[in-house]
Structures are given as structure tokens and as C-alpha cells.
Amino acid sequence: QENSFKDHDEYQQAADWLLAHTKHRPQVAIICGSGLGMLAEALENQDAFNYSQIPGFPHSTVQGHAGRLVFGQLRGKTCVCMQGRFHMYEGHSLCKTTFPVRVFKLLGVDTLVVTNAAGSLDDSLKPGDIMILKDHINFPGLCGLNPLCGPNDDRFGPRFPAMSGCYDAGLRCVAMEIGKQLGITAVMREGVYAMVGGPNFESIAEARLLHKLGVDAVGMSTAPEVVVATHCGLRVFGLSLITNKVLICSYEDDQSVDHEGVLAVGRLRAQTLKTLVTEVIARMDVNNNTSSSAHDHTEAPLSECDPCSPPDNHTEVLIRAQSDTSI
Numbered sequence: 001q002e003n004s005f006k007d008h009d010e011y012q013q014a015a016d017w018l019l020a021h022t023k024h025r026p027q028v029a030i031i032c033g034s035g036l037g038m039l040a041e042a043l044e045n046q047d048a049f050n051y052s053q054i055p056g057f058p059h060s061t062v063q064g065h066a067g068r069l070v071f072g073q074l075r076g077k078t079c080v081c082m083q084g085r086f087h088m089y090e091g092h093s094l095c096k097t098t099f100p101v102r103v104f105k106l107l108g109v110d111t112l113v114v115t116n117a118a119g120s121l122d123d124s125l126k127p128g129d130i131m132i133l134k135d136h137i138n139f140p141g142l143c144g145l146n147p148l149c150g151p152n153d154d155r156f157g158p159r160f161p162a163m164s165g166c167y168d169a170g171l172r173c174v175a176m177e178i179g180k181q182l183g184i185t186a187v188m189r190e191g192v193y194a195m196v197g198g199p200n201f202e203s204i205a206e207a208r209l210l211h212k213l214g215v216d217a218v219g220m221s222t223a224p225e226v227v228v229a230t231h232c233g234l235r236v237f238g239l240s241l242i243t244n245k246v247l248i249c250s251y252e253d254d255q256s257v258d259h260e261g262v263l264a265v266g267r268l269r270a271q272t273l274k275t276l277v278t279e280v281i282a283r284m285d286v287n288n289n290t291s292s293s294a295h296d297h298t299e300a301p302l303s304e305c306d307p308c309s310p311p312d313n314h315t316e317v318l319i320r321a322q323s324d325t326s327i
């Protein structure tokens, strides 16, 4: 893995370039997982840039990751959406895979929404289900492959940041409430995501190990982005689309997973995910982005989550119209 620590100027250059090329001043950033780039379609008044245009941005090399940064409005919030993320297995250093997160911080973003495709290790999570991240296990990080390795930049955050509570409890609660209102609780629950390095899918023995460790879903991304976001004081909301079951049973089973199948489940669940993410963002309390100083993210008490306003008619129509809850 190349060793390329970034200095503050490189993040600032990218942020300055973007601020000079769009009038949008985003409060919320969204990272789209494999096959989930359609989340950007919900943005209105879009300004879009190819990653190759933006100073310092790496290139997307994975199918299902378009490589575009899209700015726009979503239900009263200004958002910036990564249609395509960077993975460690593409050969990028972890500083590069997480480069956009610090750029978002410098743009004045307050909250990061991370999404991914993941394989399930728990029988109760089926392909097509949605898992709200309540925690993660950062396997590469446990072995020292951590984007925060190297000199610490105190302007972003402390040398030893806490990761307990890195998935905001208030937003998790809001998402589950919205799930209830949308009638999708049968396909939605909270769980623990584990990041492995990839790019191969898990061997049966690895799958058994992850299962024994209590991992609910496994993927090849997200944790480094969340570590960097938490380090610099961004509030985080994360969700996994379960795209396949990870085989933990028998060596005789001849089922296997492939990336095309992962992308196909994303297409099937596109509308549900768009609606869920839109409703969560619509309900977010974000700063008004008049400065890039850190927002005080005191957790919303759970009682504040209960009186959710019902989804608007538009949402209800979308949910009734879709037939994808059967996968």
C-alpha cells in the first residue's frame, strides 16, 4: 500500500476548488455504496463534478461507483453526494480512501451518511434487508491499517479519538421510526458491520470466524470513513444494504457471491433506500452552515424520536408503488 499522508493544504485546495465551482454549501454528505449511486438522483438543483476534475481526488475504479460528486438540495437540506467511494483494495492508501471526508468537513458539512453493500452473517438478515449500523469492527484498523496513522493534525481532531457512539444514537432512532412509518420494519434492523480488506469475498472458515465474533454484516469499506469523520467531529449515520448471505455452513454448498449479484440487489432496493435516506435527512437537525466550526452533537434523547411526523403523501405513494419487499 502506498504511504501518502496528506497535509491540510491538500484538503483545503480541494475544498476551495469546490466552493469556487458551486454555490451549494452542504450540511450533509452522503457516500454511496456499491450500486447505490442512485441516492444522488433525489438531489434537486444539481451541480456535478467528475472526481478527475477535483484537485486531489482519487479515481473510482470499481463497477457500480460512477466517480462523481453531486451537490444539491434534498428536502430543505443542502447535500453533497459521492457517487462512488474509494476502497483500500483498489490500492489507494487509507488517507486517499478517506480524503473526501476531510474535504467535506472543510466545506462545512455537519453530518455524514455512509451506505454500503454487505453480506449477512445472521439468519435474520436476508438479501434486500437494510441494516442500520450501530457499531463496527474495523479489522484493518485493529492491525494498524488506520487512516489516522501518521502525524496527527490537531486542526481536524485529537490524537486518540473515542469511537464509542460513533454512529449517532438519535439518528439511528429516527431511522427506525421512519422504517415503522414506511412499513418496512420487517426488513430493517440495527446491527454490527465488520470491515475486511477484500477484494475477495470470505472463505467459509473466515465466514465462520466472523459469525462467532458476533458480526451481523461484512463489507470492504465504511469503517475508515467513519473513523476519519468521527475524528473531525462529524455526526455519522450508516446503513448497509444486505446483498447476499455469507456462507457459514457447509463445504458442500455450491453457492457463491459475485459483484454483479451485489449490484442487482441495489437496483431492486433503490426506491426504498432513496426514500429512507431522504426521510432521515429531512428529519435531521443540522447547522445552517454559516461557518465550518464544529456543531455540538449532543445526542437527541430517545423520547425526541417518538413523535415522528407521518411521511408525506409522496413518500406513501412511492412505498405502496414498489414491489421489492419480497426479495
Ligand SMILES: O=P(O)(O)O[C@@H]1C[C@H](O)[C@@H](CO)O1
Pocket: 032, 033, 034, 062, 085, 087, 115, 116, 117, 118, 198, 219, 220, 221, 222, 258, 259, 262
Ligand atoms: O462500497 P461498498 O462497501 O458498498 O462495496 C461492497 C464491498 C465491495 O467493494 C463490493 C463487493 O461487491 O461491494
